[in-house]
Amino acid sequence: MNNKNNAQLSILEEKKGGVFGLPKTIWIVSIVSFFSNSSSVVITAFSPEFIINILKGSDADIGYIRGLSEGLSYLVKMFSGVFSDWLGKRKILMLIGYSCAVFAKPMFALCRGLGMYISAQVLERVTNGLRDTPRDALIADCAPRELKGASYGVRQSCAFLGSMVGAIAGFLILQHFGGSEFIVRIIYIFAMIPILIAVLLIYFGIKEPKNITRLKDRKGFPIKKADVKQLGNDFWYYIFICFIFMCSRYSESFLIRRAQLLEMKVQYAPLVLALMYLFNSPVSRIVGDWSDKHERKLFLAFGFCMMLVSCIVMALATEIWHVMLGAAIYGIHYGATQGTFYAMVSDYSPPHIKGTSIGIFNLVCCVGMCISNVITGELCKNYGAETAFLINSAITFVAVVGVMFIRKKKTK
Numbered sequence: 001m002n003n004k005n006n007a008q009l010s011i012l013e014e015k016k017g018g019v020f021g022l023p024k025t026i027w028i029v030s031i032v033s034f035f036s037n038s039s040s041v042v043i044t045a046f047s048p049e050f051i052i053n054i055l056k057g058s059d060a061d062i063g064y065i066r067g068l069s070e071g072l073s074y075l076v077k078m079f080s081g082v083f084s085d086w087l088g089k090r091k092i093l094m095l096i097g098y099s100c101a102v103f104a105k106p107m108f109a110l111c112r113g114l115g116m117y118i119s120a121q122v123l124e125r126v127t128n129g130l131r132d133t134p135r136d137a138l139i140a141d142c143a144p145r146e147l148k149g150a151s152y153g154v155r156q157s158c159a160f161l162g163s164m165v166g167a168i169a170g171f172l173i174l175q176h177f178g179g180s181e182f183i184v185r186i187i188y189i190f191a192m193i194p195i196l197i198a199v200l201l202i203y204f205g206i207k208e209p210k211n212i213t214r215l216k217d218r219k220g221f222p223i224k225k226a227d228v229k230q231l232g233n234d235f236w237y238y239i240f241i242c243f244i245f246m247c248s249r250y251s252e253s254f255l256i257r258r259a260q261l262l263e264m265k266v267q268y269a270p271l272v273l274a275l276m277y278l279f280n281s282p283v284s285r286i287v288g289d290w291s292d293k294h295e296r297k298l299f300l301a302f303g304f305c306m307m308l309v310s311c312i313v314m315a316l317a318t319e320i321w322h323v324m325l326g327a328a329i330y331g332i333h334y335g336a337t338q339g340t341f342y343a344m345v346s347d348y349s350p351p352h353i354k355g356t357s358i359g360i361f362n363l364v365c366c367v368g369m370c371i372s373n374v375i376t377g378e379l380c381k382n383y384g385a386e387t388a389f390l391i392n393s394a395i396t397f398v399a400v401v402g403v404m405f406i407r408k409k410k411t412k
Contacts, residue, residue, distance in 0.1 A: 023142045026151050028205040029135055033159035035194040035201070036098065038166030039105060041277075042191050043124060045170055045270040046184050048257040053266075054181055055114050059257065063377015065118055066251040067370045069125035074366030076129030081137060081359025090134035090141070091208050097131025098199045102192050109188040133358050140346045140354045141209050146292060148346055152339035153288010157281045160335065164277035166194070167270040174267035231357065234407045235348040239364050241402040242341065245304060246368025248311070248395035250376040250388075252276065255330060258314055258385050259323040275324055276331035283335030288343075296344050297406045303336030304400045311393035315386045 051057040051065065080097075084090050104127055107120035136152075143151035170187060177183045255276065256269045264272075287299045306329050313326035342358065349357035372392070379388035 021144070021147055022151055022154060023144075025142045025206055025209075026139055026154060028201055029139060030155045030158035032094075032098070032198045032201050033135075033155055034162035034165075035198040036101070037159045037162035038169070039101075039191045039194040040124070040128070041163040041166040041270075041273055042170050042187055043105075043108060043121070044252050045167055045256065045273050046187070046266075047121075047253045048260055049179075049266045049269060050108075050111075050184065051114070051117065052257075052260075054184075055111065055117055057114055059380040060377045060382075061114065062251075062253055062257060063373045063375070063380070065114075065121055066253055067373030067377070068118070069121040070251065070373060071366045071370035072122055073125035073129035073132075074362045074369060076126050077133040077362030078359040078366070080130050081133035081362065082356050084134040084137055085353055085356050089208060090138040091202065091206050093134040094131045094138075094202050094206075095199065097127045097129075097134075098195060098202060100127040100130070102195045102199065105192040105195065106189050109185040129362070133362060136342050136358050137354050138206075138208065139342075140349075140358075149288045149291035149296065149339065149343045151288070152343045152346075153285050153291070156288065156335065156339040157285035160277045160281035160284055160331075162194075164274050164281060167274035167277065170270040171267065171274065174270070179266040231348060231350075231360075235357070238344060238348065238406050239361060241399055241406060242361065243364045243368050244395065244402060245307070245337075245399035246365050247371045247375075248307065248392040248399065249369065250372050250392060251369075252330075254373075254376055254380070254385075254388075255314070255323065255327045257380070258317060258326075258389075259320055261385055262317065262320050262323060264320050264323075272324065272327050276327040276334070279328045279331035280335040283332050284339050287336050288339045291340055291343060295408060296340050296347070297403055297408070299336050299340050300344070300406070301400065301403045303333045303340065304396060304403055306330075306333035306336060308393055308396040308400060311389045311396060315389035315393065 047066075048062060051062055052059075057065075080093055084093055087093075101124065104120060104124040107123065108117070111117040111120060139151050139155060140148070173187060174183065252273060256272050259269070259272050260266075287303075291299050310326050310329040310333060313322060313329060317323050317326060341361065345357050345361045346354060376388045376392065379391060
């Protein structure tokens with residue numbers, strides 16, 4: 001009884017320390033995401049230039065590398081979610097993940113061939129997977145039920161804002177110092193500084209709620225068949241539609257590659273991502289607030305439709321400004337969907353397996369992202385970017401139709 005009272009007291013104290021109705025922990029996690037993404041965006045911004053012009057790779061190599069690394073990232077997210085439920089702790093896994101990322105960033109600066117670049121990319125993405133699911137589960141643990149969408153929206157918004165700031169910083173550095181191989185490698189080294197700040201924020205700023213159920217107190221395997229059954233058919237249909245959609249969601253690197261095929265200079269590559277995140281961040285915040293008051297699948301459908309439009313614009317692009325328009329629409333799609341994805345997973349999930357449910361979602365994303373990036377890379381190499389983006393638009397259309405049949409979670 002005392003433990004229950006202590007847990008309730010902990011939650012009340014957390015809420016009192018919040019800003020705009022959101023607990024303090026959620027704001028700290030959001031600021032951590034800001035610094036983390038400001039560092040990670042440089043990897044995405046320069047990967048097409050680095051792979052093709054410096055390491056002498058191809059469009060297909062971009063697809064395979066991004067598909068492999070993103071796939072492994074989502075696979076690790078699955079297991080880190082289960083493990084965080086078993087441990088009953090989220091902070092320690094976040095610390096390990098962000099700390100490992102500090103060492104991953106400088107590895108890119110040392111790459112002399114595709115083999116080492118793949119190793120660096122895999123390490124960078126795997127550490128991302130290790131920390132992300134516990135982080136999203138921590139938000140689910142702390143967020144008030146009536147502000148769940150807003151909580152995920154704030155985190156996503158801060159993450160996207162960090163990406164925009166990082167992209168603009170990369171552009172300014174290249175404009176001032178030039179876009180040589182040496183400068184790109186130096187930028188990779190300095191990308192570790194924001195991650196160090198994120199680690200310090202987690203260590204000193206985050207206090208976990210005391211009401212997380214530890215599955216390691218159970219006998220036998222921590223996740224029971226009965227737990228999975230509690231997710232229900234509606235959850236699994238939702239996961240299926242997410243899988244279809246993820247098969248069309250290509251890496252942002254292909255936005256930059258599309259612009260480069262239209263002869264955009266390397267120093268302007270970060271601006272493509274900056275524009276994407278410029279639209280991404282406010283949309284994520286707005287949709288997060290609205291999805292708490294309206295049916296979430298409507299915002300998911302809107303995001304899917306924006307992805308469809310973006311694919312068509314990218315397929316038909318003949319000038320660089322067309323690509324910039326496609327990137328802006330891609331940013332709107334990302335802002336409308338990413339926070340909504342996790343809020344809906346949380347809606348369907350029993351409290352004691354939220355990390356596991358998010359992990360299942362991430363596992364499905366793992367397979368979908370692998371398929372999408374590999375197919376996009378191969379199609380770009382063999383049939384041209386136009387064909388690749390048209391195929392992605394067709395897959396997105398199937399997801400748009402399917403999302404309208406998602407049923408709202410019934411509340412008891």
